[in-house]
Amino acid sequence: MKVLIAAGGTGGHIYPGIAVAKELVARDAATEVLFVGTARGLENKIVPDSGFQLVLIHSAGLKSVGFVGKIKGLSVLPRSFIEARHLLKEFRPDVVVxxxxxxxxxxxxxxxxxxxxTLVMDSNALPGFTNRRLARFVDKAALTFNDALPFFGEKGIVTGNPVRRDFFDVPTRTPSEPFGLLIFGGSQGARAINNAMIEALPLLRETGSPLRITHQTGxxxxxxxxEAYINAGAEGADVRPYISDMVAEFEKADVIISRAGATTCAEVAAAGKASLMVPLPSAADDHQRKNAEAMAKEGAVSIILQSELNGASLAARLSDLLADPDKLAAMGIAARRLARPDAAAVTADLIEGLKRA
Structure with missing residues (x-):
């Protein structure tokens, strides 16, 4: 079988595609998987590092790029279609993802x-701009959230978001003092979360709950x-610009403070962790808030909007969670119920089914 996977831009788009590609190859070593992306995205590092071939075409966004960006994106479209057609004629895939x-x-x-x-994968509660417009043209849609189903009708199937197997293997912790607190805002950090945590440190010390903090700042x-941690008397905190082994830090955490990107939500669910999420307000179509709300609806997540985020609100919400270990445990259980360990396998089943159709 030959499969062409279009994936680009952020890790949240690329890693699920990699997980499905690995599942397909694990089933049949003769399967050929070819990725297609652009010269500007993270796919240029992630795809080759994962052992797959990547070809590039010209393409540009049309959403949240301003008037000039839209004109540029529209001007590139004819070339995008010509290059895509050439690639498809040359590779002749059985399925395009x-x-x-x-x-x-x-x-x-x-x-x-x-x-x-064709099959489209979408990991957000509100499908992305491109995927919403592709909905009428694709044959199947592999979705993470039930909330996304109305956009695809009978084509949509909730498969879950394929994430690394290691996150599913994170053992269940019984929350207890000193509570493990993991803070991150994506690989580049999140300034709003960083600033709120700096303000919250002295307030958290007043509560008396001992904390073991790991903070990825960017x-x-x-x-x-x-320096803020040192000045607050929290020299023991593990403050780093970047965490290379996130699974190891998940294992030590009782509570996670993070954004609400699709990959983060999937990893939190896979690991079964209680979390306090601060959705990125500038995310396209406010999709991070919708992701967090979909998880909060199931009792897995507590949400603070960035407009309400400061040291006092963060310290108060965190103190409430830490004062109730049973609630933390229940949130972790609720999160794990949302996880789909078989997400890559179910998506691979859909791809194989399209080939046979």
Missing amino acids: GAGGYVSGPVLLTAHFMGFP EADFEKVR
Whole structure:
């Protein structure tokens, strides 16, 4: 079987595609998987590092790029379709998969009109701009949240978001003092979360609950945050610009403070962790808030909107959670119920089914 996967931009689009590709190859070593992306995205590092071949086409976004950006994106579209058509004629895939990013648009649309079976993957409660517009053209949609089903009708199937197997293997912890607190805002950090935590430190010390803190700050805020912990008498906190082994830190955490990107939500669910999420307000279509709300609806997440985030609100919400270990445990159980260890396998089943159809 030959599978073409269009994925680009962020790790949240690329890693699920990688997980599905690995599942397909594990089932049949003769399976050929080819990724297609653009020259600007993280796919240029992640895909080759994962052992898969990547080809590049020209493509540009049309959403949240301003007037000039839209004009540029529209001007690139004809070239995108021509290059996608050339690639499809040359590779002749059995199935074409769109894992996310604006590169998916021209590739899946061209594949549809050339008669190739198509599947789109979407990991957000509100499907992305490109995927919403592809909904009428694709054959199947592999979704993470039930909330996304109405956008795809009978084509949509909730498969879960494929994440690394290691997160599912994180053992269940019984929350107890000193409570493990893991703070991160993505690989670049999150300044709003960093600043709120700096303000919250003296307030948290007043509560008397002993904490074991690991804080990923991002490079830009590292020195400022590290000094703030020292000045607050929390020299024992593990403050780093970047955490390379996130699974190990999940294992030690009782509570996670984070953004609400699709990959973070999936990893929190897979590991079965209680979390306090601060959705990124500038995320396209406010999709992070919708992700967090979908998890909060099931009792897995507590939400603080960034407009309400400061040291006092963060300290108060965190203190309430830490004062109730039973609630922390229940949130972790609720999170794990949302996880789908078989997400990559179910998505691979859909791909194989499209080939046979």
